[in-house]
Amino acid sequence: MDPRLNVDAASSDKNSLPSLSSLPPEIEEGNVEYKLKLVNPSPFRFEHLVTQMKWRLREGQGEAIYEIGVEDNGMLAGLSDEDLDASLKTLNRMAEKLGASTTILRERIVESMGTEQQRRACEVLVRKVPDDQQFIDLRLAVLGNADAGKSTILGVLTQGEKDNGRGRARLNLFRHLHEIQSGRTSSISHEILGFDSKGEVINYSDSRTAEEICEQASKLITFIDLAGHQKYLKTTIFGLTGHSPDFAMLVVSANMGVVGTTREHLGLAMALEVPVFVVVSKIDLCPPATVERTVLYLEKLLKGPGCNKVTLRIRNVDDAMTAATHLHSTRVCPIFTVSSVTGQYLDLLKSFLNVLPPLHNSKEQERLTQESPEFQVDEIFNVPHVGNVVGGTLLRGTITEEDTLLVGPSESGYFAPVKIQSIHRNRSACRIIRPSQAGTLAVGDFDKCTLRKGMVMVALEAKPQSCISFEADVYVLFHCTAITIRFQTTVHVGSVCQTAILEHIDKASVQTNEKARVTFKFIKHPEYIREGSRLLFREGKTKGIGQVIKVHPYNNPDR
Secondary structure: OOOHHOHHHHOOOOOOEEEEEEEEOOOOOOEEEOOOOOOOOHHHHHHHHHHHHHHHHOOOOOEEEEEEEEEEEEEOOOHHHHHHHHHHHHOOOHHHHOOOOEEEEEEEEEEOOOOOOOOOEEHHHHHHHHOOOOOEEEEEEEOOOOOOOOHHHHHHHHHHHOOOOOOOHHHHHHOOOHHHHHHOOOOEEEEEEEEOOOOOOOOOOOOOOOHHHHHHHEEEEEEEEEOHHHHHHHHHHHHHHHOOOOOOEEEEEEOOOOOHHHHHHHHHHHHHHOEEEEEEEEEOOOOOOHHHHHHHHHHHHHHHHOOOEEEEEEHHHHHHHHHHHHHHOEEEEEEEEEEOOOOOOOOHHHHHHHOOOOEEEEEEEHHHHHOOOOEEEEEEEEOOOOOEEEEEEEEHHHHHHOOOEEEEEEOOOOOOOEEEEEEOOOOEEOEEEEEOOOOEEEEEOOOOOOOOOEEEEEEEEOOOOOOEEEEEEEEEOOOOOOOOOOOEEEEEEEOOOEEEEEEEEEEOOOOOOOEEEEEEEEEOOOOOOOOOOEEEEEEEEEEEEEEEEEEOOOOOOOO
């Protein structure tokens, strides 16, 4: 385990950190660079350091972490105040040459034997928005039971005003009248939180619009607010599968604990392999003993065989920084305790979100960029004077204005050509959309087939084929009895959501905690499914996960 996860958080404050013996050894890949010192480098050495920083920024898709005063093997040597100041000046010069900015995240006091001089090590965030992007973009799904305070926390984070204890902060997030009246989210809404190059939140201004936030932000967090009530589970699953979030934030109420759909939402995130962190809300409503009991139960649940996580309570900035840099690469699950009424510990959550790195590394992102475009449709709009607009997520490839793509499949299984007239991201016009980015595409008065959720837009040369049936390896998480042939269930594959029948099983039946190779057949119309895609299926209390192994092309006899 990373030694940084064993820090005694109670012994440190916001500005200085406790003494540690070492960090994990430096690795060549990734966006973390160790430097013992950077004092008066020669011109040749300086150019080499700048090239190295450019590489680390590329690996982190615009963000790099520099550990100053640390040897390559991870040993904390520390520097004198004079050498540390000189090293930081050199680091700033390197960043300026690349057009990047630097922010000191934390400092460590290093105890050195045989000397009274205090030595320090420093951790610095270097940030530069990639030349081909407007900002560094992350998507974060918000999960949790109804009345856990999900929408309220988002309202406080994005608007900067504390809640009044009666739900005032969440009102701007709701999209329907019945949500305002009941206080419960029933649809998927998006909110944005922007950080500048120094890590300061830029949302908090009365006149600041979404367009201005996007223009000024170096890093943008898009929150996908999902429904917590069991009644809207289908919508929540669609948000997790169709919107492809990078991370998931599970909100648990301190006074109610793990109740309702909390376990179910956690299980869905684990099944889809989405990194999770936990926020315990409403700590102002109950005594510390109740908060402690809720956190202890969460730790027991997360450390259990179903999750197998390493929990880390976030008590200070050091914990937040450590958790952010390890969330996507290890089994770490941070636990925050916050209050939307008093604002307690919300600054730690903001610091965590500011440092949270992109999920995909540079090599994977480059590979996705070079593939043929595939855009999954999860929303349909009809805008006056514009025509049809489709919203969704680009899974691979790139799409630019004036591109001609194929959209489908229709109810009869065919794909129709369509021309992209304009592209918008986060309510701002743009000319190109890249892998893992969400956006809206205007396609004009498209009347060749009825546009719907679950469709895809692919390149003309891709020659896509729709399917009505496919084979999958599945694992049944829960079922009351045994699943046999002709069992009907709702299948979720990406943005596809449709009822299907089990046509074939490679054994007589399959029960809870059993695996099987099965064949699903959609009952309504064909869909576009990729081999290797992850799937969820559910029917009442029955739930299972799986992976698509083989797709059977659909041949419409009426065509």
